[in-house]
Amino acid sequence: MSELSHFQFHPRCKELKLTHLCFADDLILCSKGEFPSVYLLLQAFKLFSNSSGLLANKQKSAIYCCVDKMVARIKVWSSRNPSYTAIMQLINSVLMSIHMYWAQVFILPKKVLQEVTKVCRAFLWSGQAYSQKNSNISWESSCCDKKQGGLGFRDVVKWNITSIGKYVWAIASKQDNVWIKWVHAVYIKDGDWWEYKPVASASWYWKKICAMKERLKLVYTQTKLAAMPHYSVKTVYEKIIGPKPVIRWDNMVWNRLNIPKHRFVCWLAVQDRLQTTAKLARFGVSNTANCLICGQADKDHKHPLFACPYSSRCISALKTWLGITYSTGNLKQLMRCIAHGRMSKFRKQVSFAMLAAAVYDVWSSRNGCFWNASFPTVQNMVARVKQNVRDRILVVLPKNVTRRDSLWFATL
Numbered sequence: 123m124s125e126l127s128h129f130q131f132h133p134r135c136k137e138l139k140l141t142h143l144c145f146a147d148d149l150i151l152c153s154k155g156e157f158p159s160v161y162l163l164l165q166a167f168k169l170f171s172n173s174s175g176l177l178a179n180k181q182k183s184a185i186y187c188c189v190d191k192m193v194a195r196i197k198v199w200s201s202r203n204p205s206y207t208a209i210m211q212l213i214n215s216v217l218m219s220i221h222m223y224w225a226q227v228f229i230l231p232k233k234v235l236q237e238v239t240k241v242c243r244a245f246l247w248s249g250q251a252y253s254q255k256n257s258n259i260s261w262e263s264s265c266c267d268k269k270q271g272g273l274g275f276r277d278v279v280k281w282n283i284t285s286i287g288k289y290v291w292a293i294a295s296k297q298d299n300v301w302i303k304w305v306h307a308v309y310i311k312d313g314d315w316w317e318y319k320p321v322a323s324a325s326w327y328w329k330k331i332c333a334m335k336e337r338l339k340l341v342y343t344q345t346k347l348a349a350m351p352h353y354s355v356k357t358v359y360e361k362i363i364g365p366k367p368v369i370r371w372d373n374m375v376w377n378r379l380n381i382p383k384h385r386f387v388c389w390l391a392v393q394d395r396l397q398t399t400a401k402l403a404r405f406g407v408s409n410t411a412n413c414l415i416c417g418q419a420d421k422d423h424k425h426p427l428f429a430c431p432y433s434s435r436c437i438s439a440l441k442t443w444l445g446i447t448y449s450t451g452n453l454k455q456l457m458r459c460i461a462h463g464r465m466s467k468f469r470k471q472v473s474f475a476m477l478a479a480a481v482y483d484v485w486s487s488r489n490g491c492f493w494n495a496s497f498p499t500v501q502n503m504v505a506r507v508k509q510n511v512r513d514r515i516l517v518v519l520p521k522n523v524t525r526r527d528s529l530w531f532a533t534l
């Protein structure tokens with residue numbers, strides 16, 4: 123079929139002259155996404171089906187145009203000027219759909235997965251599918267769990283190879299199936315699986331499985347791997363990426379009472395990664411490195427919130443509003459003081475929501491100052507934060523708030 127003049131390869135498969143990937147009872151057919159090629163592909167499949175008696179299960183079949191489809195989806199979204207919350211949700215759903223289905227069944231070409239990562243990363247930092255914009259935080263850190271300071275995304279490349287570890291585990295734990303018998307007969311023979319090395323003429327897929335075994339050997343012994351009652355990709359993935367330092371601000375940043383669009387900016391601020399004027403100046407976007415609101419030098423990342431007279435006045439007014447008396451010079455410390463403070467869980471949550479709102483509003487005012495040369499007065503800013511926090515909490519008010527706390531809230 124691939125030699126017929128009307129047939130054209132999928133753009134990414136041209137070089138390898140790849141028309142199909144086949145594993146166990148799954149089959150991926152690939153061609154250029156146009157009628158003559160797809161028609162020829164289906165004809166060839168029908169011929170195979172008629173002569174072998176094997177049929178495709180229509181419910182489990184899908185036409186899959188991984189990267190192109192994803193880019194198309196992101197393009198639609200980027201034209202709507204999405205919020206960070208929407209961006210994070212979309213990236214998660216794109217990555218999850220790849221993880222949940224495709225990456226579990228097949229070894230996907232690394233190039234495709236790297237392209238997926240590139241698009242997701244550009245979308246996160248610029249709202250566009252393609253962008254050269256620098257990211258404030260590495261993709262690796264974004265791919266950590268929220269408890270470890272990340273955004274809870276997963277690294278598709280690592281996830282994909284981890285899911286292939288299922289076959290390493292199946293052999294190690296001596297699963298009773300035809301495939302295991304077959305690999306023993308053809309490849310391993312009487313050898314020891316853990317020490318086995320593939321011969322040069324072995325298939326590409328088999329070599330990938332053996333390479334994954336070498337990786338697993340770094341974190342598991344054969345006995346430990348074989349002892350797993352079933353193979354959990356998630357557990358092994360976490361083991362492979364290794365332990366990450368546990369941070370203590372995740373429940374403040376991702377607090378349920380926070381206004382959703384404030385969370386991402388708060389996530390950056392708590393890590394001192396919020397774009398400052400000094401940074402904009404370094405990229406040549408702004409012609410001054412000084413704070414656009416107060417005109418003072420912006421030497422470090424501490425300026426935007428606590429060293430700037432404008433924002434520190436806003437924050438101290440808001441602290442007074444909620445009766446917070448801790449005086450600290452940075453956001454992380456202030457959050458920690460509140461977290462350890464002697465007040466009810468609800469009051470702590472309201473305080474975090476207020477801080478996130480203050481961070482967001484100061485940040486967006488500073489941006490407004492850059493683009494429109496105007497910013498709200500301290501009084502207006504404080505009033506706006508109060509209003510936003512009250513409105514939000516009324517919507518998501520937890521059911522188990524005590525009478526004392528609800529009376530307190532009513533006085534705000």
Ligand SMILES: [Zn+2]
Nearest residue numbers: 413416430431
């Ligand atoms: Zn300032």
